Amino acid sequence: MKLLRLRADSFGALKGEFTFDPAKVSVIVDQNERGKSTLLAAVSAALYGLDGDKRRWPVLTPLDRWRPWTGTNYALELEVESKGERLTIRRDFARGTAEVWNSRGQEVTTEYREGKDDFPVGKKLLGLDVEEFEKCAFVRQTELDLVVPGEEKARRANTLQARLENAADTRGGDTNANEALQLLEAAVKKYTCPELDFTGMVDTAVQRLEAKRGLLATEVKNLEHELAQISGPLDQLSTIGEEETAARYALAQVSDERKSSLAADLRTRLRDNDKERAALEKLEAEAKSLAGCAHVPDNAEAELSRTVGQLEQAQRNLEALESRQRDEQARERGALEIDLAKFEAVASSTAADADRLVALAAEMRRVADEDGRRRAEVSELREQLAGKGIDPERLRTLNKRFDGLDDGNLQLLRGQSEVGLVFHTDLGALETDRTEATETVRAIDAQRGGLRVPGWLLVALGFGAGIAGGALVALGAEQRLWAALLSGGSILVFIGVILLVAASGLRRRERAEALSKLGESQRRISQLRGRRSVSDVALTELARSLGYRDPIELMRDWNEYSRVNDQSQPVHRAQEQLVTLETARRAVFEESRTMLDRFGGGQPEPGQLERVAGDIRALARLRERIEGIEKNWAWVGDDKRAASAEVAGHKEKAMRLLQSAGLIYDPDKPWSAHVRELAERARGRTRLELLRDELVPQAQKRVLPEQQRAELQTQLDSFEAETGSGRTSGGGESRSSIDLERESRRLQGRLDEIQKKRTELKLKVDEVCRRYELEHPEKLQQIDRHEKALVRARRFKKSIEIAGATIKDLALDSHKRWAEFLNQRVAEMLEQVGARVEELRFGEDLDFSVKLWNGQQFSHGKAVSQLSTGARDQLYLAIRLAISEYLSPKDNPLPLLIDDVFATSDDERARAGMRLLIEHFGQRHQIVVVSCHRVRLEELSKLDPELYKTRVQWLDARTTSFVR
Amino acid sequence: MAVVKFLQVSDFHLGRPFGWIAPDRRPQRKQDQRRALELTVQQAIERGVDAILIPGDLFDQECVDTDTLAFAVRAFEVTGCPPVFITPGNHDPYSDASHYWNAQRLAARAGAWPAHVHIFTSPQWTPKLIPARDDVAVWGRCYIGNVSSAERPLAPDMVKEVKPFKGAPLNIALFHGSREGFSPPGQTTVAPFSDEEVRRSPFSYLAVGHYHTASRLDGGMGSVRLAYAGAAIALDVSELGKHGGYEVRMQYGDGPTRTEVEFVELDRRTVHALEADITGAGTADQVDRRVAKEMDRAGTAEQDIVTVRLRGRLAKGVRYGAPGAELRARAFYVRVNLSGVRPDYDLDAYRADKSDATETRFACAMLARLDAEKDPAERAVLESALYYGLDAFRLGEIMPVYEELGE
Numbered sequence A: 001m002k003l004l005r006l007r008a009d010s011f012g013a014l015k016g017e018f019t020f021d022p023a024k025v026s027v028i029v030d031q032n033e034r035g036k037s038t039l040l041a042a043v044s045a046a047l048y049g050l051d052g053d054k055r056r057w058p059v060l061t062p063l064d065r066w067r068p069w070t071g072t073n074y075a076l077e078l079e080v081e082s083k084g085e086r087l088t089i090r091r092d093f094a095r096g097t098a099e100v101w102n103s104r105g106q107e108v109t110t111e112y113r114e115g116k117d118d119f120p121v122g123k124k125l126l127g128l129d130v131e132e133f134e135k136c137a138f139v140r141q142t143e144l145d146l147v148v149p150g151e152e153k154a155r156r157a158n159t160l161q162a163r164l165e166n167a168a169d170t171r172g173g174d175t176n177a178n179e180a181l182q183l184l185e186a187a188v189k190k191y192t193c194p195e196l197d198f199t200g201m202v203d204t205a206v207q208r209l210e211a212k213r214g215l216l217a218t219e220v221k222n223l224e225h226e227l228a229q230i231s232g233p234l235d236q237l238s239t240i241g242e243e244e245t246a247a248r249y250a251l252a253q254v255s256d257e258r259k260s261s262l263a264a265d266l267r268t269r270l271r272d273n274d275k276e277r278a279a280l281e282k283l284e285a286e287a288k289s290l291a292g293c294a295h296v297p298d299n300a301e302a303e304l305s306r307t308v309g310q311l312e313q314a315q316r317n318l319e320a321l322e323s324r325q326r327d328e329q330a331r332e333r334g335a336l337e338i339d340l341a342k343f344e345a346v347a348s349s350t351a352a353d354a355d356r357l358v359a360l361a362a363e364m365r366r367v368a369d370e371d372g373r374r375r376a377e378v379s380e381l382r383e384q385l386a387g388k389g390i391d392p393e394r395l396r397t398l399n400k401r402f403d404g405l406d407d408g409n410l411q412l413l414r415g416q417s418e419v420g421l422v423f424h425t426d427l428g429a430l431e432t433d434r435t436e437a438t439e440t441v442r443a444i445d446a447q448r449g450g451l452r453v454p455g456w457l458l459v460a461l462g463f464g465a466g467i468a469g470g471a472l473v474a475l476g477a478e479q480r481l482w483a484a485l486l487s488g489g490s491i492l493v494f495i496g497v498i499l500l501v502a503a504s505g506l507r508r509r510e511r512a513e514a515l516s517k518l519g520e521s522q523r524r525i526s527q528l529r530g531r532r533s534v535s536d537v538a539l540t541e542l543a544r545s546l547g548y549r550d551p552i553e554l555m556r557d558w559n560e561y562s563r564v565n566d567q568s569q570p571v572h573r574a575q576e577q578l579v580t581l582e583t584a585r586r587a588v589f590e591e592s593r594t595m596l597d598r599f600g601g602g603q604p605e606p607g608q609l610e611r612v613a614g615d616i617r618a619l620a621r622l623r624e625r626i627e628g629i630e631k632n633w634a635w636v637g638d639d640k641r642a643a644s645a646e647v648a649g650h651k652e653k654a655m656r657l658l659q660s661a662g663l664i665y666d667p668d669k670p671w672s673a674h675v676r677e678l679a680e681r682a683r684g685r686t687r688l689e690l691l692r693d694e695l696v697p698q699a700q701k702r703v704l705p706e707q708q709r710a711e712l713q714t715q716l717d718s719f720e721a722e723t724g725s726g727r728t729s730g731g732g733e734s735r736s737s738i739d740l741e742r743e744s745r746r747l748q749g750r751l752d753e754i755q756k757k758r759t760e761l762k763l764k765v766d767e768v769c770r771r772y773e774l775e776h777p778e779k780l781q782q783i784d785r786h787e788k789a790l791v792r793a794r795r796f797k798k799s800i801e802i803a804g805a806t807i808k809d810l811a812l813d814s815h816k817r818w819a820e821f822l823n824q825r826v827a828e829m830l831e832q833v834g835a836r837v838e839e840l841r842f843g844e845d846l847d848f849s850v851k852l853w854n855g856q857q858f859s860h861g862k863a864v865s866q867l868s869t870g871a872r873d874q875l876y877l878a879i880r881l882a883i884s885e886y887l888s889p890k891d892n893p894l895p896l897l898i899d900d901v902f903a904t905s906d907d908e909r910a911r912a913g914m915r916l917l918i919e920h921f922g923q924r925h926q927i928v929v930v931s932c933h934r935v936r937l938e939e940l941s942k943l944d945p946e947l948y949k950t951r952v953q954w955l956d957a958r959t960t961s962f963v964r
Numbered sequence B: 001m002a003v004v005k006f007l008q009v010s011d012f013h014l015g016r017p018f019g020w021i022a023p024d025r026r027p028q029r030k031q032d033q034r035r036a037l038e039l040t041v042q043q044a045i046e047r048g049v050d051a052i053l054i055p056g057d058l059f060d061q062e063c064v065d066t067d068t069l070a071f072a073v074r075a076f077e078v079t080g081c082p083p084v085f086i087t088p089g090n091h092d093p094y095s096d097a098s099h100y101w102n103a104q105r106l107a108a109r110a111g112a113w114p115a116h117v118h119i120f121t122s123p124q125w126t127p128k129l130i131p132a133r134d135d136v137a138v139w140g141r142c143y144i145g146n147v148s149s150a151e152r153p154l155a156p157d158m159v160k161e162v163k164p165f166k167g168a169p170l171n172i173a174l175f176h177g178s179r180e181g182f183s184p185p186g187q188t189t190v191a192p193f194s195d196e197e198v199r200r201s202p203f204s205y206l207a208v209g210h211y212h213t214a215s216r217l218d219g220g221m222g223s224v225r226l227a228y229a230g231a232a233i234a235l236d237v238s239e240l241g242k243h244g245g246y247e248v249r250m251q252y253g254d255g256p257t258r259t260e261v262e263f264v265e266l267d268r269r270t271v272h273a274l275e276a277d278i279t280g281a282g283t284a285d286q287v288d289r290r291v292a293k294e295m296d297r298a299g300t301a302e303q304d305i306v307t308v309r310l311r312g313r314l315a316k317g318v319r320y321g322a323p324g325a326e327l328r329a330r331a332f333y334v335r336v337n338l339s340g341v342r343p344d345y346d347l348d349a350y351r352a353d354k355s356d357a358t359e360t361r362f363a364c365a366m367l368a369r370l371d372a373e374k375d376p377a378e379r380a381v382l383e384s385a386l387y388y389g390l391d392a393f394r395l396g397e398i399m400p401v402y403e404e405l406g407e
Helices: A036-048 A121-126 A130-136 A142-148 A150-157 A161-168 A177-189 A202-229 A232-297 A298-345 A353-386 A392-403 A407-475 A479-505 A507-546 A550-569 A571-597 A605-632 A634-660 A669-702 A706-723 A736-830 A860-866 A869-887 A907-921 A935-941 A947-953 B023-047 B067-077 B101-108 B195-201 B285-298 B349-353 B358-372 B378-392
Strands: A002-011 A014-019 A025-029 A075-082 A083-092 A097-102 A138-139 A190-194 A198-200 A837-842 A848-852 A857-859 A896-899 A927-931 A952-956 B002-008 B051-054 B083-084 B116-118 B126-130 B133-140 B170-176 B205-209 B215-220 B225-228 B244-252 B257-267 B271-277 B305-314 B334-343
Touching: A014 A036, A014 B133, A014 B215, A025 A036, A025 A198, A025 A935, A025 B170, A036 A075, A036 A121, A036 A130, A036 A927, A083 A121, A121 A130, A121 A507, A150 A837, A150 A869, A150 A952, A150 B349, A177 B023, A177 B358, A177 B378, A190 A571, A190 A736, A190 A848, A198 A202, A202 A232, A202 A736, A232 A706, A232 A736, A232 B101, A298 A634, A298 A669, A353 A571, A353 A605, A392 A407, A392 A550, A407 B205, A479 A860, A479 B002, A507 A550, A550 A571, A571 A605, A605 A634, A634 A669, A634 A857, A736 A837, A736 A869, A736 A907, A736 B067, A736 B101, A736 B358, A736 B378, A848 A860, A857 A860, A860 A869, A860 B225, A869 A896, A869 B170, A907 A927, A907 A935, A907 A947, A907 B170, A927 A935, B002 B023, B023 B051, B023 B244, B067 B101, B067 B305, B195 B215, B195 B225, B205 B244, B205 B305, B225 B244, B271 B285, B285 B305, B285 B334, B358 B378
Parallel strands: A025 A927, A025 A952, A138 A896, A896 A927, B002 B051, B051 B083, B083 B116, B133 B170, B170 B205, B205 B225, B225 B257, B271 B305, B305 B334
Antiparallel strands: A002 A014, A002 A075, A075 A083, A083 A097, A190 A198, A837 A848, A848 A857, B002 B244, B126 B133, B215 B225, B244 B257
């Protein structure tokens, strides 16, 4: 790979653009702290990026280390050539972006992606990670020895030897031999055995599997042993089974015997029960026959006897009372009937008749008194009228003349004065209205006329001007002239019309109202006058019919007549009252006569009327007394009713008693017969109670319930069926039930004991068998599985060991190849720079030993302490260069970035070292050297001017744009 | 010509744990087993056979739980069940201590065999006439645990006592034994016999148990001389095909006896053995799909048992150990055999590669050792070592997956 151009847009103190000549060794010289080393770091950063992980770099991350102190830009652009391809790498550390572009302007960034957002372009191009790159290709003065760490642990962690192995391998596999070995070792340490649920060393897994297999084998043997052990219990089970059968047989025999005994007992019980049932049925039949007496009340017999006695006594009392009443009433009624015969004339009268007769007598007296008073009053009034000069004759004449008039004429005469008054009053008012209306109309017409006249005048003038204009037109006069006439005429006509219209509308409403008022006044005046003339005509006619000369005489008599009538009014009223009294007197008289005729006749005068009325009232009192006879004996009726009620009550009670006893009262039978019947019933009731309360329940108790009887029968049937058709226990000596029970209990206990023992044994056997069936094959299978697992684990271990051993042998061969190269190349380089090292031997972990020119051999650690600083730096530089050379692919050699590595070398060795770089390595690798020893390098160039001129590109830092 | 019919069933192995099946499905298989026995009796009744012949291994081991034992005893207590002849096999050998064959012990545990069940309790040939068939004798011998399993039941000395029993012209042999030359892999040899011995034997027909796959020996003229009915149900994934028993129909009388057998299916599950090439499969799912495709092609049913031998090369980085849930759900049981699967390393390319890369040199070194080794076990180890090493170089990880590799 060749570095072509680096542009730094602020990277630490570095800023500017550097162009490298890949064909030459680029030498950059400047003073310290001017950014020379930063340039090399920038190349590395452009290739690999900068790590910002604070966990890895707790003090200062590389990203922060190179962050510029000023400004916001923090970016690099590196142009390289790799395998003929030119690439531009742009990294903006401020924004965290990376871009890779090829020479065709295509972005190929994604080709260099590793992980999520890492773009280690250098790793893709060179095959080394950043640490490996910096250990071999990026040589810092103070970090030369990092290539081979002093500590073994650090060396083992070093991955450079793996790279050397890869490089030794002609085909770069995914994994090198060392890594493959590590994987194999890890696999052996992390072996997973699912049978054990174990992950760990395969040896441990094997041991555990062996142990588990042994354990399972033991368990299987235990199971088999357990199974063998149950043969005893099984034999016992068989024996117990026989014992159980024997016990059952004995128990069955005892049971049969017991059943026979029980059957006999049952038969006896059933027989007794049948007898008791028959007795019960007899009692129940008797009770049923006496069921009718069940409702006879307590003491019914005594109660009925007492009630019948009371009834008979009450009947006797009632009969005595009725006899006494009848005698007394007959005597009193005879005396009163004698008095009653005296008032036979008024026998048909009533108390109302007596009252009317008394009222007529009083009315008769009142009318007579009133008639006397009124006649005296009339005489007195007539004398008063005569004192006032009123001629009674004149009065009679006037009355005769005017009393015969009909209502129309009387109305006409009475209305004359009113008609005249109304005529005169209304006529005046109407006349006034008419005059006012006329005046109003006239005034309005006058105003209208004031407008109409000029209006008509203007209209006439207008028409005249128009006619004149028309004439002028016809005559062909000057247009101005007839036009003026026509227009003037039109205007005048217009104004005239306006005036006329205004005149016709002036006070129109007021004029209409005045005209209406005028018309109304005129109409009413005409009506008044018409009515007056009609009245005058009628009056004239009346006067003429009454024999008057004119209406005036008529009206004079009428007025006199009216006045005299007004003054003689009290006389008239008194006369009228007299007439009324006379009418009343006649009516009373007639009624009195009529009534007296009903009661024996007589004069209709008040005294007679009052006497008849007195007889009527006396008759009424007699009648009341006769009626009173019954009332006076009313108390006897109450006593009778009480006695009757008592009789009825006693009778009802007696009947109720009979009824309650279930007997029906027969009126044909004497009460004594009923009392005997009831006594018989009461005795029946007592018997029934005895049956129900004592005899029947006792009998029922003695009889078995039907269900129990059925059960007993069933048991008996069952026993008979089991022991043989109803026979009692067979011949021979039968044991007592107690003995049988005792024997049965003993046998049952024995059977229970056997069964319990059998159950226990069976459970034990079943459990062993169940476990054997369940676990034995399972254990065998487990053994089989573990055996297979063991085979697998051993085979795995063996396979891994074989693979590991084979790879190890091959890895040694690889190591041999890269170690030999390094041994040879480092020695050559050291010889060229004048170091007196005869030989180097590199180990597997890149550790080395040194053999000096004098044959002394030092290990790595000792050599580091024995050699001078310059010699040691030369040694490490040689190692780095050799490794870089070895790791560089043939078609893509590593660029070497060297930072003042000859600072500790003397001039000769520095010169030799530079020559080695320029002459030897510069041919294949691009080399960039930075140094602060300007003078020394200039001096060295003077010593080999041709070499430096043709092979060195001088880059003076001062000419570039470092940040100052 | 008279005809006699038998139903020959064997190797029920009642009480078998079926450890190879997923635990949740074992009860189902045990139920299948019981159903097969019930079906045997049912078929015997329906087909009107004269007897049921059970030549051994009715039980799987010397002791089964009481429930299973009681089931077996009750299974024959069906009205109409024909006589049953049982010879104890190597899994349930006869002994005085046997829970099955010792009447007292059986009674102590689960009752007694019905009267129509006859157990042969002698290792010597003993005859028993079929009830109601005086012309047919069943000769049986039991397997006894403490007797050498190499004893030859059909050796001349063993059969010299076999004579027509009570004049019965037809003699049937019932026993548990191994027909030489036909033993399935992994099968224990018990009571071996040769085909020649069969031909020389005095039996008209030999009903044999022990082998779990059905087979028969022709007696000439299309007549069957000997038959294994195989296991009544498949007891392992290696027992391929359908399982059940044989209805044996014998015509005898004038002329030679003619025996025919007809398969009677008792197991609703068929065992399939398939092969699937998984070369090129990029993921475990793809492997499963290849297997599923093979199953479809073979017409496997949901209730079947399937074993699939995978072959070919598993793509780099693909880890496949067992079928996925979806594939498992396609059958009652699916097993994959990975012994034929190899990682996708081109060994020939390594052989041809002449570079001295470490990986190549490793491969060549291992292949050289492999070529030189003749012992298959050692070869398998070397092959595993080769692939582990190549995994280390190529994959950067090692998983213990090559222990199943076989030839």
